[in-house]
Amino acid sequence: MASPPDIQSRSREGLSAYFAHFGEVECLHLQSGIYRELCRVVCSETDLLDMAAETPPNQPPPNLLFAAVHRLLLGGEAHPLRQWYPELAQGEANPLASIGPAFTDFCRQHRPRIEQLIRTRMTQTNVIQRCSGLLPGFGRVFEAGGKRLLWLIEIGCSAGLNLLWDRFFYVYSDAHSDAQGEGPRWGDASSRVVVECEVRGDLDVPALPGEIPVAGRRGIDLHPIDLGDPEEELWLRALVWPDHSGRQERLTEAMGVARESPPSIERGDASVNLPRLLAEAPADTTLCVYGSHTLYQFPRESVIATFKAMQAASRQREIHFLSIEAYSPPLAELRWTHYSGGEREVHVLARCSPHGRWLEWIDSAV
Numbered sequence: 001m002a003s004p005p006d007i008q009s010r011s012r013e014g015l016s017a018y019f020a021h022f023g024e025v026e027c028l029h030l031q032s033g034i035y036r037e038l039c040r041v042v043c044s045e046t047d048l049l050d051m052a053a054e055t056p057p058n059q060p061p062p063n064l065l066f067a068a069v070h071r072l073l074l075g076g077e078a079h080p081l082r083q084w085y086p087e088l089a090q091g092e093a094n095p096l097a098s099i100g101p102a103f104t105d106f107c108r109q110h111r112p113r114i115e116q117l118i119r120t121r122m123t124q125t126n127v128i129q130r131c132s133g134l135l136p137g138f139g140r141v142f143e144a145g146g147k148r149l150l151w152l153i154e155i156g157c158s159a160g161l162n163l164l165w166d167r168f169f170y171v172y173s174d175a176h177s178d179a180q181g182e183g184p185r186w187g188d189a190s191s192r193v194v195v196e197c198e199v200r201g202d203l204d205v206p207a208l209p210g211e212i213p214v215a216g217r218r219g220i221d222l223h224p225i226d227l228g229d230p231e232e233e234l235w236l237r238a239l240v241w242p243d244h245s246g247r248q249e250r251l252t253e254a255m256g257v258a259r260e261s262p263p264s265i266e267r268g269d270a271s272v273n274l275p276r277l278l279a280e281a282p283a284d285t286t287l288c289v290y291g292s293h294t295l296y297q298f299p300r301e302s303v304i305a306t307f308k309a310m311q312a313a314s315r316q317r318e319i320h321f322l323s324i325e326a327y328s329p330p331l332a333e334l335r336w337t338h339y340s341g342g343e344r345e346v347h348v349l350a351r352c353s354p355h356g357r358w359l360e361w362i363d364s365a366v
Contacts, residue, residue: 005017005018006018007058007060008057012053016043018062019049019052023062024036025330027039030244030353058299059122063239065118067235068121069106071235081103081106084098086243086245123297124158125158125236125240126160126162127162127356128250129196129356130292130324131165131195131356132197133197133332134292135208136206136350137322139212141288144338146286150213150215150288151216153217153219153220153278157263157291159224159255159258160225167261168191168257169189169191169195170186171185193250197356197357197358200358201360203362218266219263219266220269222268223267224266227255227259236255271298271301271305274310278319287320289321293332296326311344313339315341319338320337332351333351334350334351347364348363348364349361349362350363
């Protein structure tokens with residue numbers, strides 16, 4: 001498969017190539033017909049490409065352009081474009097093949113506001129279903145750490161919803177499910193947040209401990225989402241792809257859990273502040289740093305600084321790093337890096353959907 005275009009290119013040619021790739025690879029893989037069609041529209045419209053060029057470095061232009069439009073529609077902007085969005089349409093949504101003129105007209109009418117959102121916002125999606133991959137990773141770390149309480153640090157945590165992963169209920173389904181179609185389950189069955197995941201491949205998800213206790217959880221983000229601010233919440237909702245059924249409802253329930261038990265989140269640069277956060281973890285806990293689809297937004301020097309911080313700190317104590325990233329796009333991988341004595345060992349635990357819909361357990365060293 002050809003390498004994806006340069007995320008940092010802001011030329012019309014570079015952006016057109018990026019939107020084409022996003023539509024025909026990522027949107028196809030993630031089953032978003034509306035964004036796939038919109039990518040085709042943007043590719044051939046110079047003024048839309050110019051609007052997308054306002055995207056900051058290291059941010060994906062399609063995500064920000066489409067989220068900015070979605071934000072205005074969710075905020076109540078009256079326009080025929082609403083009729084193509086399943087969650088906003090009155091009755092059945094219009095056929096996607098005809099969305100182009102309405103989308104282009106909406107963008108031209110609201111260009112200043114859209115460009116302002118693109119310039120000032122970030123892709124900070126809290127995809128709750130990604131916890132379906134993180135959970136078996138936490139189980140592995142818990143076992144490797146001698147079943148001591150976990151001390152968690154999430155980098156790029158957005159609103160911190162995935163810091164509360166142990167308060168959700170998980171349902172895995174696969175070819176080995178029982179006669180009622182029920183596979184492995186974990187968590188509190190009374191939880192309002194239900195995370196479903198299809199298990200693929202030849203290996204089962206490893207048996208999970210009945211409980212994975214957490215002693216403390218910290219999050220860090222350059223611009224944390226404040227759920228007490230209606231505008232911030234609206235942006236978080238706008239980042240959800242509009243034709244992905246169930247994600248808005250799951251997000252609503254997870255936000256409710258976060259409001260009842262707010263996670264500890266600080267504003268800052270993980271590559272700078274991580275050494276301090278690592279040092280604050282109690283010595284009698286298993287220290288686990290994690291993130292999901294955040295490293296791709298880091299400048300290269302920040303990624304290196306983050307890794308070096310964990311490697312250096314491992315001379316005093318073991319550190320575990322769980323990451324879900326598109327190491328082999330368009331698929332994602334769950335990786336567990338074990339730092340100890342200044343050395344590291346990397347295991348690819350699973351391949352997975354970038355949005356957590358399915359998981360294929362592998363568990364191999366790299």
